[in-house]
Amino acid sequence: MGRAVGTSVRRKDGDAKVTGAAKYIDDLTFPGMLFGATIRATIPRGEIVNTHIDLSPDYIVADYRDIPGKNYVALLDPDQPCLAEREVRHVAEPVLLVAHADRRALFGIDEQVRFDYRELAPNYDPETSETCFKQIAIDKGDIERGFRDAEVVVDGEYRTSHQEQLYIETNGVIAVPGDGQITVYGSLQCPYYVHKALVVLTGFTPDRVRVIQTETGGGFGGKEEYPSMLACHAAILAIKTGKPVKMIYDRVEDLLATTKRHPAIVRHRTGLTRDGRITAMAVDVLMDGGAYATLSAVVLSRGVIHAAGPYRCDHIRIRGRAMMTHTPPNGAFRGFGAPQTQFAVEAHMDRVAEALGIDPVRLREVNALRPGDSTATGQKLGKDASALPVLREAVKRSGFRRKRREWKGTNRGIGLSLFFHGSGFTGAGEVKLASKASLELTRSGARILVASTEIGQGTTTMLAQIVADALELPFAAIEVQQPDTDVVPDSGPTVASRTCMIVGKLLERCARDMRRKLGALTPAQYFTRHGAFTVTKQYEPPAGLAWDDQRYSGDAYGSYAWGCNVVEIEVDPVTFEVTPTHVTAVAEIGKAIHPLMAEGQIQGGTAQGLGYALLEEVVMRDGRMANAQLTNYIIPTPMDAPPIEVAMLERPYAHGPYGAKGVGEMPIDGPAPAVINALRHCGFDIRLIPATPERLMRARR
Amino acid sequence: MLLTINGRQRRLTVPPMARLLDVLREDCGLTGTKEGCGEGECGACTVLVDGVAVDSCLVPVAHVEGCQVVTIEGAAAAKRSAKALQNAFVEHGGAQCGICTPGMIMAALPLKAGASRDEIKTALAGNLCRCTGYISIFNSVEAALSPAKKGPPSRVALRRASAHARRR
Amino acid sequence: MPVDARTLTLQRPRNLKAALAMLAKEPTLTPIAGCTDVLVGLHFGTSDTRQFIDLWSLDELRGITSKPILRIGALTTYTEIIASPLVQKRVPMLVAAAREIGGAQIQNRGTLGGNIANASPAGDTLPVLAAAGALIVLRSASGERRVSFARFYTGYRTSVRQPDELITAIEIPAIDGRQWWRKVGTRRAQAISKIMMAGVRSPADHLRQGYGGQEAGRHSCKVRIAIGSVAPTVVLAEAAAAVLSQGGAIGDAQAALRKEIAPIDDLRSTGDYRQQVAANLLAAFWKDTE
Known part of the structure; x- marks a missing residue:
């Protein structure tokens, strides 16, 4: 058949989005749900020596001591605390969390909390900074010889500034506690990044942590790593209160606190x-x-x-x-x-x-x-x-x-x-990630099981097109599972222009296997005779691809x-x-x-x-x-x-x-x-x- | 307070200075109207009040007493052009992440059939989108408002697809 | 952080008379109309007013009439100004300014009276009203008065309006000569002004008595120039205008203008830029209205 790939089929998420039916994180509510807010440091560098809280008992306040597991946001380095303990390294660094049943009771909450600081001199200039996070050297050929061969040499210095992703939907999550477990729903790009961070934060075994991506109103990278921080915050409050906790940033907080493009x-x-x-x-x-x-x-x-x-x-x-x-x-x-x-x-x-x-x-x-x-x-x-x-x-x-x-x-x-x-x-990043993708046979076709998220770029539609053609089925026969770490394998993060090329290829391989297994049968016939089955594929680097991380x-x-x-x-x-x-x-x-x-x-x-x-x-x-x-x-x-x-x-x-x-x-x-x-x-x-x-x-x- | 929202009368006990946006989302459960900024910059909360597009984050609910309020959920029932707009936003790539989409459609709704691209831009000037660069949004509105350009879905998509050069 | 709407009160008078009576009794009430500024201030917690009086339903304050002079009701929205053939004909620079405010949703709700009362130095219609020699009609329970726009503001966000007074209308005398408007914003829509200029260039023999009562006499023409976002209030650049009226060189007028404005650096632009662009705008105005 091969009729979906290369054509602009009707996108799968379109109709819900144009009618207002699509549910984004702030559109969801849970019984007994509380609302959470973050109290942040107001200085760029120093130590918190005292905390004054003037709140009635109906407010639940949490600090780093309420973290059941480890107090860092698990990403690459374990350097960033989920909640500051004493040291403050930047304005808007999260220190305390407050929950209340009435969203409006949290308005102006930061005025009820005051920190005494011992301030230190901040440094805003990367050129004079004494702390280097990473150094990289790339050398090809002999640079001295290259300049000896030159007849003209041109120098130049170029500078770029911060840039804000400015997704129109701000960051937000809801954490729902259970018996020794936690489920986080959120606007996010990388369900398994959030999962990893929650496992470290809670100390729960991975099977007791569940992350579900809700309809996401833009990401552009801004929901790659930050949702891990926010999910941890909501989880801390949810575990402490035993109730679902919703945390949605307003635009000001989102701009002040979340990541930007590196200058x-x-x-x-x-x-x-x-x-x-x-x-x-x-x-x-x-x-x-x-x-x-x-x-x-x-x-x-x-x-x-x-x-x-x-x-x-x-x-x-x-x-x-x-x-x-x-x-x-x-x-x-x-x-x-x-x-x-x-x-x-x-x-x-x-x-x-x-x-x-x-x-x-x-x-x-x-x-x-x-x-x-x-x-x-x-x-x-x-x-x-x-x-x-x-x-x-x-x-x-x-x-x-x-x-x-x-x-x-x-x-x-x-x-x-x-x-x-x-x-x-x-x-070697893809080799280390070792992403997986699965395809499950359904009565009417197949269901895609991946952690890749739809954030507007068209993931669900594009992956379904690839699967439809490889399975030789109509585009409409392919369903896409909402990313849920209890249900989908870890296909890696939705970043780095990798979803189509890497995850798409994995799914193409799944679909070709499934096609072979179906033989002459339709999905319905196969399903009736043998029941459902799932094909899972893991990333394998193309032959000959080699990378030396030292050099x-x-x-x-x-x-x-x-x-x-x-x-x-x-x-x-x-x-x-x-x-x-x-x-x-x-x-x-x-x-x-x-x-x-x-x-x-x-x-x-x-x-x-x-x-x-x-x-x-x-x-x-x-x-x-x-x-x-x-x-x-x-x-x-x-x-x-x-x-x-x-x-x-x-x-x-x-x-x-x-x-x-x-x-x-x-x-x-x-x-x-x-x-x-x-x-x-x-x-x-x-x-x-x-x-x-x-x-x-x-x-x- | 007695409000008429999407043709349905609702009696609500809300403070008169509550934002219409909050009343729609929290008191009426109409979550299709989105909040992007809270200051009338992004237009994601656009609704119609007596046929006029407004930012519901900047309207105290007292101001819509006795008015007809239409949100994205009621758009198709309230105005004939809404369905064409909604369909065109899917067909022509106007909706990507979708968070600005209800506001865009509501802002486009007062436009008349055959509106020019300049008129479309003026109507949408108060709506921000970060996904599309706006071109596919203009295309969507233009297609919905110009009946002559309407064709079967696949044809529309293919014609647009043919714009891209192929080199092998 | 937003202000909780439950802590806010709203009085809702049925007509202007009732509104004025309420204000006479409680002059601390803050009047609201289109709310395009008021609700922003409440959302960001930058506004400390909690008690409001609603003018939005006072239809007496709407409408545009022209007998004998152009009178625009305070509640007239930007959309209504843009659509008005009367305003288009008599004050096209006001239409141009209204078109560039916010986006359609803001134009549908924002009012001319609100723009004046909000008293932002970046209020988009204010230079136009200054250059047009507009009169602001103020009314209280005890009577009505007219204040020339040039004397309305007394400083940053302060004016001669008394707490019990409402702006009911704006009157704009007939303008002879060519009108000119330019807004320099942060972008093409939804933009706060970095600087804006309104100008009127009238031939000498068609002089009319403006609000200021100045006679041009021997001047070759009469010029009025108003600039916004370059000082705590809109600036009527009288010295620069005088140089041009008397046939002076544009360079001299630019030098005079630089002394009349005091722009600052803020989040949106720099004092240097505003100084330079103000001078450039003056030259553009002069060239375009030749």
């Missing part, structure tokens, strides 16, 4: 021949991790691996550090380090082109990675390496060269960026998706406001399983990238987000959205389902450098994003 400082030194061939690339990447390690090590990892951009160069040296500062921890956000480093390399490439006096397209054509070339980590690229095809398609579609010529010296500008994005976990070399990812953006802008000379007027987004993603949803990912990621480039700024004052309101943290509105023309190229990856690679994250890698390069075309030298009108005013050349 970065990236320094480039690039050696080239006069005709534009890169001979050496030295890159230094510094990321601000915030107060605790959270995922900084792996964000840095993806950042440095992408830091040399999609370019061929024999001599590369990359150094990366993630440093601690006294601000709320930074964490996962779509792109996961790559948007920062690819902003830097792509803004740098246009400065290089300018220094050499050559066309930015030509510079990229000369140096773009081709099939058979090797990346910074020495990974030899397969036939699907598509830097040149996406570049050429974008240049042609957008009329780049003509506009570049005609608009010179006007208020209009056009800029491009070339980028790539590794699909799946980095290095940071080898096959960093199973495959890469490739992208090129061309952004056209207009600058108002009176107000320095920038209007993106058109974006051409070309993406090579192996196979568009659902073209409409893939296009939606690209458009949405591109818009988020335009916000990153021009509008979105977290104003940190004394370690606290000063603009923690939707009025003041500025994301694009419908009036700010330019037309985004998407072109998808398909060069199948042999180990992806139907050739598919990852698509979710890559679209946010390219817009910011393309905008900044368009601004350069207009006469603005910008090395720091967001490029607000205030910064533009000062950067006019």
